[in-house]
Structure formats: C-alpha cells, structure tokens
Amino acid sequence: MTSPILSAKHISKYYGSGHTKVRAVNDVSLEIQPGELVLIMGPSGSGKTTLLSMLGGLLKASEGSIEIEGINITQLKEAALPNIRALKIGFIFQAFNLLEALTVEENILFPAQLRKHKANSAKQRADELIQQLKLEHRRFALPQTLSGGEKQRVAIARALINEPGLILADEPTGNLDSQTGQEVMMILHDIARDHGYAVVMVTHDPRVEDIADRIMWLEDGALHDRKLEAHQWTHDPVCGMRVDEWKADIKTEYKEKTYIFCSQGCKQRFEKNPVQYVSHSKRDESSR
Amino acid sequence: MFQWAWKSLTKQPGSLTASALGIAFAFILVIFFDAVWQGESEQVVAYPENIKPDIWVMQSGVGNMHMAMSFVWDWKADKIASMPGVKQVTPILYLNNVIVAGDTKMFAFIVGLLPGAQRAGPWSMSAGRQIENPGEVIIPDVLSELTGIGMGDQLRITDKNFTVVGLSSGTYSSANTVLFVPFKDLEDILSSSGTYSYLLVDADDGIDAKDLAVQIRNEVDKVNALTHAEFIKNDFALASQMGVEIILMMTTICSVLAALIVAFTAYSLVMRKRQEIAIIKALGVKNPLIFYALMLQTGLVTLYGFVIAVVFALFIIPYVPLLVPQLTLIVSMESLFQLGVIAFVVAISGALLPTHMVLRLDPATAFHV
Numbered sequence: 001m002t003s004p005i006l007s008a009k010h011i012s013k014y015y016g017s018g019h020t021k022v023r024a025v026n027d028v029s030l031e032i033q034p035g036e037l038v039l040i041m042g043p044s045g046s047g048k049t050t051l052l053s054m055l056g057g058l059l060k061a062s063e064g065s066i067e068i069e070g071i072n073i074t075q076l077k078e079a080a081l082p083n084i085r086a087l088k089i090g091f092i093f094q095a096f097n098l099l100e101a102l103t104v105e106e107n108i109l110f111p112a113q114l115r116k117h118k119a120n121s122a123k124q125r126a127d128e129l130i131q132q133l134k135l136e137h138r139r140f141a142l143p144q145t146l147s148g149g150e151k152q153r154v155a156i157a158r159a160l161i162n163e164p165g166l167i168l169a170d171e172p173t174g175n176l177d178s179q180t181g182q183e184v185m186m187i188l189h190d191i192a193r194d195h196g197y198a199v200v201m202v203t204h205d206p207r208v209e210d211i212a213d214r215i216m217w218l219e220d221g222a223l224h225d226r227k228l229e230a231h232q233w234t235h236d237p238v239c240g241m242r243v244d245e246w247k248a249d250i251k252t253e254y255k256e257k258t259y260i261f262c263s264q265g266c267k268q269r270f271e272k273n274p275v276q277y278v279s280h281s282k283r284d285e286s287s288r
Numbered sequence: 289m290f291q292w293a294w295k296s297l298t299k300q301p302g303s304l305t306a307s308a309l310g311i312a313f314a315f316i317l318v319i320f321f322d323a324v325w326q327g328e329s330e331q332v333v334a335y336p337e338n339i340k341p342d343i344w345v346m347q348s349g350v351g352n353m354h355m356a357m358s359f360v361w362d363w364k365a366d367k368i369a370s371m372p373g374v375k376q377v378t379p380i381l382y383l384n385n386v387i388v389a390g391d392t393k394m395f396a397f398i399v400g401l402l403p404g405a406q407r408a409g410p411w412s413m414s415a416g417r418q419i420e421n422p423g424e425v426i427i428p429d430v431l432s433e434l435t436g437i438g439m440g441d442q443l444r445i446t447d448k449n450f451t452v453v454g455l456s457s458g459t460y461s462s463a464n465t466v467l468f469v470p471f472k473d474l475e476d477i478l479s480s481s482g483t484y485s486y487l488l489v490d491a492d493d494g495i496d497a498k499d500l501a502v503q504i505r506n507e508v509d510k511v512n513a514l515t516h517a518e519f520i521k522n523d524f525a526l527a528s529q530m531g532v533e534i535i536l537m538m539t540t541i542c543s544v545l546a547a548l549i550v551a552f553t554a555y556s557l558v559m560r561k562r563q564e565i566a567i568i569k570a571l572g573v574k575n576p577l578i579f580y581a582l583m584l585q586t587g588l589v590t591l592y593g594f595v596i597a598v599v600f601a602l603f604i605i606p607y608v609p610l611l612v613p614q615l616t617l618i619v620s621m622e623s624l625f626q627l628g629v630i631a632f633v634v635a636i637s638g639a640l641l642p643t644h645m646v647l648r649l650d651p652a653t654a655f656h657v
Contacts, residue, residue, distance in 0.1 A: 053652040056570075058570055058650075058651045058652040058654070059650075059652045079574070079575075082569070082572045082573060082574045083572065083574075084572075085570065085571065085572035085651075086571065086572025086573070087572070091570055091571065091654070093567075093654060097567040097570075097654055099292055099296070099564055099567065099568070100296070100299065100564070101292065101295035101296035101298075101299040102291070102292060102295055106291065106295075110292070110571065111571050111572060113289060114571075114572050114573065158571075
C-alpha cells in the first residue's frame with residue numbers, strides 16, 4: 001500500500017463557544033490514496049464544504065491534524081499555507097471561479113506563476129491540458145464567452161497545471177446540465193484512474209456514485225463510510241456510471257442485447273464503436 | 289498576478305474611464321483653484337510688478353502698496369534725484385478707494401500720474417490713449433467689459449467725475465483693479481499738495497539697488513526705501529492676508545475633497561475585486577503579491593485621472609478667462625508636479641484601508657462565490 005496523499009486524523013471544527021458552540025465537523029478521520037476518487041456526500045449544512053476547506057488549507061481546524069504528502073498543514077503558520085495550496089492542491093469550484101479578465105490559457109497558467117523557474121514547462125503543460133480537455137479552439141477566449149462545461153474544463157485544467165497530488169472539488173457538476181455534468185465527472189474519473197491524482201469531491205449528485213472508489217457520508221459533522229447499493233442498478237457501458245434500469249430511457253440494441261446509458265452522449269459514443277465498450281461491460285452482467 | 293491586475297483593470301474600459309474621470313474631476317478642481325490662486329496672487333501685485341523700479345521709496349513705517357497710505361514731501365524726491373547712482377525718480381500719488389462705475393462699486397488702486405510720467409502708467413493699452421487732460425481716467429479693459437463703461441463714459445472717484453479715455457490691459461483683479469488719473473486731480477481729492485505717495489527710483493547701470501536703498505534710508509529723513517523684490521514680497525504678504533488667503537482656503541478644501549474622491553474611487557475599485565481576490569487567495573497567491581497588485585491598479589487609475597486632469601488644465605483652463613474675463617488663471621508646471629506627487633500619495637493612502645480589508649478576506653469564501 002502506498003502512503004496516503006491526504007491523511008486527516010480526528011479533525012473537528014467549532015464555531016462560537018459556550019452555549020453557542022457549534023460543531024460543524026466532529027472528529028473526522030480519513031485517508032486518501034493516490035489515484036483514488038472519494039465522494040463526500042451528505043445533507044445540506046452537514047459540514048461538507050467546511051471539511052473540504054480544512055482539507056484544502058483554507059480553514060484552520062479547531063482540533064486534529066491534516067497531512068498532505070506528509071506535511072502537517074495544521075502545524076504550519078498562516079503565511080505558509082498559500083504555498084501548500086498552490087503546489088500541493090488543485091481546487092475545483094461549483095461556480096468555476098475563473099478570473100474573468102484572463103483568457104482560457106491565462107487562467108490555466110495562473111497558478112503556474114506561483115512556481116519558480118517553471119515558465120517553459122508550465123506552458124508546455126498548459127498546451128497538453130488544453131488539448132486533453134478539448135479546449136484548443138477556446139484557448140484565447142474569455143470566461144464570459146464559455147459554456148458551463150467549458151468553464152469547468154478550464155477550472156480542471158487550472159487545478160492540474162501544477163500537478164498537485166490532491167484535487168479538491170466542491171460540487172463540480174452543481175451548475176451544469178446532466179450531460180455536461182457527466183462529461184466533467186468522466187474527466188475527474190479519468191484523472192484519478194489514469195493519472196493517479198487523488199480526487200476528493202463534495203457532491204449531491206447521485207449519478208457520480210458509481211465512478212467513485214469510496215463514498216463517505218457526512219451528517220451532523222460526523223463522517224461514515226457508505227456501502228454501494230448494487231442490486232436493481234445497471235451500469236452505462238461507456239462511462240461506467242450507475243443507471244437505474246427501470247427508469248432509464250436512453251437505450252440501444254447491439255447483438256440482441258439491450259444497453260442502457262446515463263446520457264445521449266454515452267449512447268452516441270457507444271454507437272460509434274460498440275466493440276470497444278462491450279468488452280468492458282462485465283460489471284453490468286455481474287450486477288444483474 | 290500583475291497580468292491579472294492589468295487585465296482586470298482594463299477589461300472594462302468604460303468602468304476604468306469612469307473611475308479615472310471621477311479622480312480627474314477632483315484633480316481639475318484642485319488645479320482650477322490653484323490656477324485662480326496663482327493668478328490672483330500675481331494680479332494683486334500686478335501694478336508694482338509691471339512698473340518694476342529698482343527701488344521704492346515711501347513714508348517711513350510703510351513697506352508696501354496694498355491697502356497702504358504714504359506721504360513723502362516733494363523736496364525729498366528732488367534730494368534723491370540728486371544722489372549719485374540715481375538715474376531717475378518718478379513720483380506717483382496713490383489712493384485705495386471705492387469707485388462708482390454705473391451701478392457697480394468696487395475697490396481700486398487709483399494712481400495719479402504727473403504729465404508725461406508714462407514710466408508709472410499703464411504698461412499695455414488695449415484701446416484709447418494716455419491721459420493728457422484733467423478729468424480723464426484710464427480703466428482696465430476687463431472692468432469696461434464687466435460694467436459696460438466704455439470710452440467717453442464717466443465714472444466717479446469720491447466726489448469727482450472722470451471721463452474714460454483709455455483701456456489698459458493686465459490691470460484688473462478681483463482684489464484690486466488699477467485706474468490711472470492725472471496727478472493734479474488726485475492731489476485735489478487727497479488735499480495733499482506738496483507731497484507724493486511713492487517715488488519710483490531707477491538706479492544707474494552697475495549700481496547695486498540694495499546698497500542704494502540703504503543709502504537713501506540713511507541720507508533722507510523719515511523715508512523707507514526698499515528694493516523692488518523686498519517691496520513685492522511685503523505687498524504680496526499683505527494681499528495674501530486680506531484676500532488671497534480665502535482662495536487658498538478654497539484650494540485647500542478642494543484638495544481635501546479631491547483626496548476623498550480619490551480615496552473613495554480607490555475603495556470602490558478594490559472592493560469590486562473582493563470575489564476574485566478570494567479565489568486568488570484560495571489558489572495560493574500570497575498577501576504581499578495581492579497588495580502590490582491592488583496598489584498597482586490604484587496607481588494606474590490615479591495616473592489615468594491625473595493625465596486627464598493635466599490635459600484639461602493645459603488645453604482648456606487657458607481659455608476660461610475668455611468666458612470669464614474677471615478671472616486670471618495661471619497653471620504652472622511646478623503646481624502640476626506638486627499635484628502629481630500629492631495625487632500619488634493620496635491614491636496610495638486611499639487604497640490602504642480597502643486593501644487591508646481585502647487582504648483579511650477568508651480564502652474559504654471562494655467556495656461560496
């Protein structure tokens with residue numbers, strides 16, 4: 001087992017004191033390995049964003065310790081935290097949070113300015129990300145001219161530019177329609193699986209559950225593992241996302257078998273080259 | 289970070305220009321009142337400054353012209369004229385009084401000129417001729433324009449009427465306006481037979497005016513003799529106490545107003561960036577870098593506003609007296625430079641508080657943007 005990218009031990013966050021003391025996060029411990037995609041779910045007000053803020057060094061924990069790549073950020077001085085955020089963590093926000101005056105390329109390169117002596121390699125890395133995230137035609141566009149999906153892809157590229165080990169995403173699909181949201185989920189899934197990034201995602205979106213390696217449930221400030229419910233579900237052969245067989249209406253037939261998809265996008269990808277996906281659909285069969 | 293500072297500032301040129309215009313307006317106010325102050329300051333001493341003898345001789349205990357009264361016996365003028373090193377002595381009579389021109393009453397310097405004493409007379413005529421006969425007066429052309437009194441019209445000084453025969457230029461100011469009348473007429477008004485008010489003494493070439501002034505003080509009883517520079521300094525100081533100080537106070541008030549406008553503009557500029565600054569902090573940018581970026585933005589907007597104000601000052605203000613002839617405006621490069629330094633200090637000071645507030649922003653708010 002590799003050493004964890006993120007290790008949080010008994011972290012708590014209190015607001016107020018005495019009778020007005022509120023525990024936003026209560027004695028939470030978790031470890032995230034490289035390449036792991038972990039969801040943090042829970043009802044509104046359960047402390048998800050507070051937890052994410054603490055994990056990202058944006059908010060000081062009242063108790064406990066948080067280590068990122070072996071560095072205990074809870075013991076660092078306030079002035080040292082920006083460096084950790086710039087170099088060790090990539091942030092993805094629900095509202096995209098792009099800098100409106102900068103172009104797509106400049107937004108992606110923005111965190112790279114915080115690394116020293118890396119200008120050329122950063123440009124090269126930005127080119128790769130722009131290509132990988134299919135943003136070539138939008139390279140010099142301003143955020144206001146981008147669609148929601150494009151904005152989030154730019155935000156993902158920005159989060160990856162400094163190649164941090166940890167990506168923290170707060171409701172990354174919250175402002176996107178279902179198809180675009182699914183595309184973004186697949187990108188996050190791929191960067192965890194194919195590139196080894198640890199991705200911690202706060203979300204309400206139940207469609208995301210099946211691409212996650214682990215789901216944590218945060219309620220009343222406390223975190224619990226949540227078991228996946230396998231039966232009565234099938235999987236989209238393209239993205240692997242869990243789909244309710246009874247409710248799904250995006251389907252296609254191939255070699256006398258019915259395949260169900262989470263979106264028209266996945267269906268179209270499947271129909272272009274079914275052979276590529278049929279071999280990956282064993283999970284479907286096992287779940288039936 | 290500085291790329292963000294520049295681009296976020298210039299992304300909305302309309303908004304940037306509006307901010308700069310607000311600052312420019314404040315600076316224009318300051319430049320305008322400073323120009324009025326400079327203009328009035330010069331105009332208050334316009335008569336002695338333009339006549340410019342080497343030495344002014346007056347009654348002992350008197351050291352200036354503005355609001356002063358001086359009597360020197362006529363034989364003292366003859367004595368000074370006979371002193372070695374004295375080239376020429378030009379006596380004048382002088383009265384501060386209210387003149388009545390039509391329905392207008394105003395305070396004026398009235399200078400009585402001996403026949404042929406153009407040395408002490410108007411230095412520039414825009415119409416008419418010099419005084420040749422009793423009962424004639426030369427008035428400022430601006431006064432003529434303001435009151436409608438022109439050539440051949442009459443005006444009254446104390447109880448005596450005078451006919452306008454000439455219009456002089458450069459002799460008007462709101463604090464004192466200069467009129468020229470025959471010496472004899474003014475002597476009658478003052479009942480000052482055998483006396484002069486001031487003696488304008490010109491020294492021979494190569495004679496030191498300061499030494500000659502000392503010599504006159506020593507050799508002529510009960511007179512004061514000052515070099516032109518000393519006399520102007522005294523006159524300007526007294527005039528400042530009496531009228532120009534009001535303008536200076538207005539200039540100061542406008543400067544404070546300008547400082548507040550600049551500070552408010554800087555405040556709005558910085559506060560508009562709150563959301564993006566929270567994001568930038570979350571992404572790992574340190575406070576000092578954000579501070580410099582915000583200061584750069586404020587400095588650039590202030591510079592933009594300052595340039596607009598200077599362009600306005602250099603190309604528009606000189607034409608204001610064409611519309612408002614009673615105003616004398618002087619825009620000096622020295623004043624503009626001083627204003628530039630003040631603008632920079634005010635801009636930085638104005639941006640300090642909002643920048644400090646923004647730097648204390650919790651980066652976690654980026655999650656709630």
